[in-house]
Amino acid sequence: xxxxxxxxxxxxxxxxxxxxxxxxxxxxxxxxxxxxxxxxxxxxxxxxxxxxxxxxxxxxxxxxxxxxxxxxxxxxxxxxxxxxxxxxxxxxxxxxxxxxxxxxxxxxxxxxxxxxxxxxxxxxxxxxxxxxxxxxxxxxxxxxxxxxxxxxxxxxxxxxxxxxxxxxxxxxxxxxxxxxxxxxxxxxxxxxxxxxxxxxxxxxxxxxxxxxxxxxxxxxxxxxxxxxxxxxxxxxxxxxxxxxxxxxxxxxxxxxxxxxxxxxxxxxxxxxxxxxxxxxxxxxxxxxxxxxxxxxxxxxxxxxxxxxxxxxxxxxxxxxxxxxxxxxxxxxxxxxxxxxxxxxxxxxxxxxxxxxxxxxxxxxxxxxxxxxxxxxxxxxxxxxxxxxxxx
Numbered sequence: 001x002x003x004x005x006x007x008x009x010x011x012x013x014x015x016x017x018x019x020x021x022x023x024x025x026x027x028x029x030x031x032x033x034x035x036x037x038x039x040x041x042x043x044x045x046x047x048x049x050x051x052x053x054x055x056x057x058x059x060x061x062x063x064x065x066x067x068x069x070x071x072x073x074x075x076x077x078x079x080x081x082x083x084x085x086x087x088x089x090x091x092x093x094x095x096x097x098x099x100x101x102x103x104x105x106x107x108x109x110x111x112x113x114x115x116x117x118x119x120x121x122x123x124x125x126x127x128x129x130x131x132x133x134x135x136x137x138x139x140x141x142x143x144x145x146x147x148x149x150x151x152x153x154x155x156x157x158x159x160x161x162x163x164x165x166x167x168x169x170x171x172x173x174x175x176x177x178x179x180x181x182x183x184x185x186x187x188x189x190x191x192x193x194x195x196x197x198x199x200x201x202x203x204x205x206x207x208x209x210x211x212x213x214x215x216x217x218x219x220x221x222x223x224x225x226x227x228x229x230x231x232x233x234x235x236x237x238x239x240x241x242x243x244x245x246x247x248x249x250x251x252x253x254x255x256x257x258x259x260x261x262x263x264x265x266x267x268x269x270x271x272x273x274x275x276x277x278x279x280x281x282x283x284x285x286x287x288x289x290x291x292x293x294x295x296x297x298x299x300x301x302x303x304x305x306x307x308x309x310x311x312x313x314x315x316x317x318x319x320x321x322x323x324x325x326x327x328x329x330x331x332x333x334x335x336x337x338x339x340x341x342x343x344x345x346x347x348x349x350x351x352x353x354x355x356x357x358x359x360x361x362x363x364x365x366x367x368x369x370x371x372x373x374x375x376x377x378x379x380x381x382x383x384x385x386x387x388x389x390x391x
Contacts, residue, residue, distance in 0.1 A: 008125035009134050011186045012118045015075075016141035019115055019179035021149035022082055022108055025172050026051055028150050028253045029157070030105065031236035031357070032246075033165050037098045044240070045357035047105040048232045052353045054109020055116070056346035062113045063339035070189045071121050078114025079180040081107055086173035090166045104169075111176075113342065120338050123326045125190050132323045136268030139319065142261030148175065149257070150250045157246070207329060207337060211386040216324035217341055218382040219280045221348040223317030226287055226372050229352030230294070230310055231256060233360050233368045238303055241360065252303050259311025267319050276320045277386070283316030284379055291372050298365045321345075348375075 026048060034044035066074035085107035092100030119135055126134045152175060156167035207213065234252060238244040271279050286309050294306035329337040352375065359367040 006126070006134070007186075007188070008190055009122050009137060011182065012122060013138050013141045015179045015182040015187070016115065016118055016138065017144035017148070017179075018175045018182070019079060019082070019111075020141055020145035021152060021175040022086065022172055023112060024145060024149035024253060024257050025153040025168060026105060026108055027231055028153050028235055028250060029165055029168055031232065032239055033093060033101060034098070034357075035236060035240045036164075037093070037096050037101065039098065041240075042357055042361045043098070044236050045232050045353070045360070047102050049350060049353040049356070050102050051105040051109035051112070052228060052346060052350040054106040055113045056109075056343055056350050058110040058113035059116070059342035059346060060339040062110075062117060063335045063342070066117060067335040071117070072183065072187050072189050074114055074117065075121075075183050075187065076180065078111050079176055079183060081114075082111035083173050083176045083180065085111065086169050086176060090169035090173070093166045093169065094163055096163070113346070116342055116346075117338070119322055120326075120334070123322075124331075124334070128326070131326050132271040132319070133268040135319060135322060136264040136266075139261050139264035139315070142264070143258060146254055146257030146261060150254045154246065154250050202330075202333065204336070204340070207333060208340070210328050212324050213328035213337075215277070215280065215382055215386045216321045216328060217344055218321075218379055219283070219317045220321030220325075220341070221345045222375060222379045223283060223287070223314045223321070224345050224349040225352035226375050227260075227310055227314040227352075228349045229356055229359075229372060229375070230290070230306065230368060232353045232356035233365070234303060234307060236357070237298065237360055237365050237368075241365075242298055244300060244303075248300055252300075252307050255304055256307035256311045259308040260315055261311075263312050263315040264319070267315055271320065271323055276324050277383075279316045280320040281383065283313045283320065284376065284383070286313030286316065287372075287376050289313075291369050291376070294369045295366065 030048040030051070031045045034047050035041060038044050038046065062074060062078065065077075085104045088107065089101055089104035092098075092104055119138060122134050122138050123131050152171040153168040156171040157165050159167035231253075234256075235249050238252060239246060239249045267279065290306050290309035290313055293309060294302060296302065325337070325341055355371055356368065359371055363370075
């Protein structure tokens with residue numbers, strides 16, 4: 001195996017190790033900072049929800065921009081925006097301005113839309129039969145981000161002379177700067193040569209009526225929306241409502257993000273062995289187990305178990321959905337299909353995140369669990385109508 005053939009995979013994996021820390025830092029601290037500076041506790045998780053709205057709103061522009069100027073320019077521009085956003089968030093906390101903090105969260109979400117394109121850049125750089133394993137390898141960057149991000153957020157949360165958590169977002173800016181440097185020095189635009197037969201362009205209706213594409217979008221969208229709902233609610237519920245320590249809350253969030261990405265050591269091989277649809281079914285079952293563990297008394301072990309099963313279930317649903325997605329479009333169709341997919345996935349994720357604060361304030365942690373079920377059940381009819389084996 002020549003490492004040069006996997007240059008894109010290796011470079012983007014290292015860049016993602018640092019760039020992806022933005023998400024866990026904001027997940028850990030967004031609700032906590034919001035509870036301190038928001039006008040009402042009902043609004044505490046709004047920064048995290050706005051981040052996800054930022055993702056959804058930038059998915060189509062990010063894909064369109066990269067189709068015109070190339071992946072590298074898009075990745076560099078998105079990362080530069082994120083560095084500005086992290087500094088802006090620190091300024092917003094310093095000024096005790098909830099509005100400024102929310103604006104910064106929106107821009108961080110815009111950046112994550114660009115970060116999500118890493119997986120497509122990797123898929124385009126390797127042969128089709130290697131896509132599941134290479135995507136799994138890329139997702140391993142999340143392990144580093146899971147450890148590094150919350151740790152940066154916690155360790156720099158208190159800096160003498162600054163309001164709490166200003167240092168956390170200065171630390172985020174430093175991590176993003178490392179990612180920018182890696183991309184600037186080492187990344188090159190590249191793609192596998194394809195030999196598609198000339199044929200008439202398909203309409204979006206033809207493309208999106210494919211059963212494999214329907215399942216791809218549904219599995220990723222359901223996985224992300226349920227994950228976002230529960231994960232957004234957890235730090236606020238644990239730290240502010242149930243008065244668990246910030247250290248315990250950090251451990252739960254770290255465990256969750258590790259659970260999201262550690263399965264990538266083997267999930268790509270499981271897809272090759274068992275098939276995509278069985279992995280998606282397993283992810284659905286794990287999500288149901290997550291809700292069952294979370295139901296009832298929210299002790300530390302309940303939070304921890306809920307978030308671990310949530311992470312593994314998300315990994316199977318998202319990796320399975322992304323693998324199916326790359327099998328559902330021609331090379332000439334990739335940018336528009338990728339853009340529509342991410343818009344739908346992160347649009348539904350925004351619904352989950354926006355609901356977290358309201359549900360916590362009105363009916364508590366159990367309300368979050370109840371609301372997760374109808375989102376999960378959206379996947380049942382899709383699994384039924386696509387019951388033919390998917391590979």
